[in-house]
Amino acid sequence: MxxxxxxxxxxxxxxxxxxxxxxxxxxxxxYVINEIKTKKLGDRLDRITAPHVFMSLRLQPTFGLRQEGCIKFQPHYADHGDQISINGSWAKGGRNRMGSITTPAACGAG
Incomplete structure (x- = not known):
């Protein structure tokens, strides 16, 4: 218009x-603001047998990543011990990011 x-x-x-x-x-x-758009998989996550898809879906809530970023996530690039590096081509806005691993779930123990 x-x-x-x-x-x-x-x-x-x-x-x-x-x-x-x-x-x-x-x-x-x-406009709807402050609306949580996440979906909880609950026990349905345990039914996923493809290991890469399973880990990709676990990345989303653990690191606050978007679906596309999880699909493109490459552990050999991202793993820096106590931090992960998000390549700009995986992220909204195209900017590289670093994130601290601060929870047991983010370390793979959760």
Whole structure:
């Protein structure tokens, strides 16, 4: 709609579109903030037999990674003892990151 409003302004026909989009049947946007979008697998995680998929899914809550980052995760690159290194090509925003391993779960004991 922004493009249409811009165009009608440029051609001098601002009256053909109402200023309020709701008059065109377009509802106002409602932004949801502070909504937790994580899904708990619970005991279903134990039914996964592929070891790489299993570990990938365990990475998500343990290190707060996104699904794509977990799929692309390479332990030989990321493991630095008490820290993990996240390659920018795995992460949102394309930035390299370092994360401290601070919990037993992150050490593989959880």
């Amino acid at each position: 922004v493009h249409l409003h811009w165009w009608v302004e440029k051609v001098g026909e601002t009256g053909i579109l109402p200023a309020d989009n709701t008059k065109l049947g377009i509802l106002e946007r409602h």
